[in-house]
Amino acid sequence: MKKMQKALALGSVAAMALMGTAATLSADEDADLIINGDMEMIVRTEAPDHLDGHLNMIYSGWTFRSDETQAMQMDDFDNPAMLFVEQGIEIFNTAMGTEGNSCATCHETPENLSEVRAVYPQWDEERGEVQTITMQINECVTERMGAEALGWSSRDMVNLEALLASVGRGTVVNVAIDGPARETWEMGREIYYTEYGILEMSCATCHEQNYGNYIRADHLSQGQINGFPTYRLKNARLNSTHSRFRGCIRDTRAETFAEGSPEFIALELYVASRGNGLTVEGPSVRN
Amino acid sequence: MTRKLLIAAVFGVAATALHADVIAPDDVAANEYGEVEVSLTGMPGDPVRGEEVMTDRGLGNCIACHQVTALDDYPFHGEVGPTLDGAADRWTEAALRGMLVNADNIFPDSAMPSFYRVSGFVRPGNGYTGRAAEGPIEPILSAQQVEDVVAYLLTLTE
Numbered sequence: 307m308k309k310m311q312k313a314l315a316l317g318s319v320a321a322m323a324l325m326g327t328a329a330t331l332s333a334d335e336d337a338d339l340i341i342n343g344d345m346e347m348i349v350r351t352e353a354p355d356h357l358d359g360h361l362n363m364i365y366s367g368w369t370f371r372s373d374e375t376q377a378m379q380m381d382d383f384d385n386p387a388m389l390f391v392e393q394g395i396e397i398f399n400t401a402m403g404t405e406g407n408s409c410a411t412c413h414e415t416p417e418n419l420s421e422v423r424a425v426y427p428q429w430d431e432e433r434g435e436v437q438t439i440t441m442q443i444n445e446c447v448t449e450r451m452g453a454e455a456l457g458w459s460s461r462d463m464v465n466l467e468a469l470l471a472s473v474g475r476g477t478v479v480n481v482a483i484d485g486p487a488r489e490t491w492e493m494g495r496e497i498y499y500t501e502y503g504i505l506e507m508s509c510a511t512c513h514e515q516n517y518g519n520y521i522r523a524d525h526l527s528q529g530q531i532n533g534f535p536t537y538r539l540k541n542a543r544l545n546s547t548h549s550r551f552r553g554c555i556r557d558t559r560a561e562t563f564a565e566g567s568p569e570f571i572a573l574e575l576y577v578a579s580r581g582n583g584l585t586v587e588g589p590s591v592r593n
Numbered sequence: 594m595t596r597k598l599l600i601a602a603v604f605g606v607a608a609t610a611l612h613a614d615v616i617a618p619d620d621v622a623a624n625e626y627g628e629v630e631v632s633l634t635g636m637p638g639d640p641v642r643g644e645e646v647m648t649d650r651g652l653g654n655c656i657a658c659h660q661v662t663a664l665d666d667y668p669f670h671g672e673v674g675p676t677l678d679g680a681a682d683r684w685t686e687a688a689l690r691g692m693l694v695n696a697d698n699i700f701p702d703s704a705m706p707s708f709y710r711v712s713g714f715v716r717p718g719n720g721y722t723g724r725a726a727e728g729p730i731e732p733i734l735s736a737q738q739v740e741d742v743v744a745y746l747l748t749l750t751e
Contacts, residue, residue, distance in 0.1 A: 504717050504726075504733065505706040515704065519672035522650075522657040556723035561716040 367527040387537035387589030394469030403453025423474030427575040458566040459546040471588030494576025503560025533590030627698030628687035633736035643745025679751035
């Protein structure tokens with residue numbers, strides 16, 4: 307029955323987005339996410355122990371969106387982000403750089419990389435630092451393909467990330483926070499709880515203390531990143547994790563950090579770890 | 594000669610900005626309960642202008658976080674703070690002024706921003722540009738706007 311309603315609601319999605327009212331429709335926070343009728347996602351589960359009781363349950367951002375926005379992510383034909391996955395496949399198969407290699411030269415198919423998304427950011431032994439998936443992709447691009455590094459939130463990079471997320475959908479987020487990654491994780495936690503800007507708000511102010519509440523017309527989620535990159539109806543493109551972080555810090559009337567900065571790398575590890583137990587769900591659809 | 598004029602002009606501007614009766618943000622004194630008893634401008638607030646400050650996104654944007662039944666004509670009231678219906682029954686004028694100037698005066702660790710403060714921020718920005726603030730930081734609201742909001746809040750009785 308619920309599914310029927312969603313299917314019916316789909317027809318009006320375009321009109322809703324045009325009128326800009328999609329954001330204000332109440333969400334079905336109890337809905338389950340099954341993509342293409344067979345890919346079952348974990349959109350709510352018990353919070354990981356390292357959240358120390360700050361949250362009891364964790365929820366995918368999908369659960370806070372309107373019925374219409376939710377529906378767009380339930381079928382790849384309705385998910386506008388899948389167009390960018392197509393472009394990601396093209397890049398994956400195109401040779402670049404001095405070595406004449408494409409991603410496919412080493413990895414054959416994107417599906418071979420389906421376990422990757424869920425465990426990044428990750429400690430990189432060789433480099434002695436925490437690496438995000440963006441950094442790992444650029445390691446391949448520069449060192450194994452002999453090409454120029456892709457811009458942090460460039461179209462090609464975000465499209466490749468959308469591809470790696472899409473083949474990873476349904477795997478359970480499980481980033482490691484112990485061992486050598488611990489220091490970076492703690493730095494990320496520090497940033498998460500710092501009140502920035504002239505409005506003096508932290509990530510926790512909005513996404514830990516107030517998820518489920520409205521702030522003006524915005525229905526606050528827990529700010530999880532298991533759905534990234536996200537296609538936003540608001541700007542009609544794919545958005546990277548770090549550009550989202552920037553937007554949120556900017557909205558506190560603060561000086562933000564740069565995309566790819568050590569601060570945002572640490573914050574990405576920390577925020578990813580808050581979603582341990584949810585499934586990889588990108589590329590997702592948001593308002 | 595030109596130079597003298599210039600200096601005179603600069604001082605002239607400064608003198609108007611720091612009008613004798615306006616208390617600068619760093620000089621506002623709160624009592625032990627966090628209340629600010631004296632008007633920041635020595636002038637009564639205007640509740641009509643206060644309503645504008647409450648609802649304008651670029652000013653107080655108070656309804657981003659608070660529901661106010663009297664402001665139902667303006668869309669999208671938030672749920673981050675409590676309803677302000679009946680606020681005048683619960684708070685004195687001095688307490689309302691105290692919390693607007695610096696939320697920490699009345700609510701330590703609150704999500705509510707401080708509207709008449711210029712120091713003590715972490716990475717203060719230049720408006721909503723994401724860049725660092727340049728020069729001295731302006732308070733979110735002017736002294737008179739704070740007084741206008743206080744006057745508006747005092748109309749919220751039940």
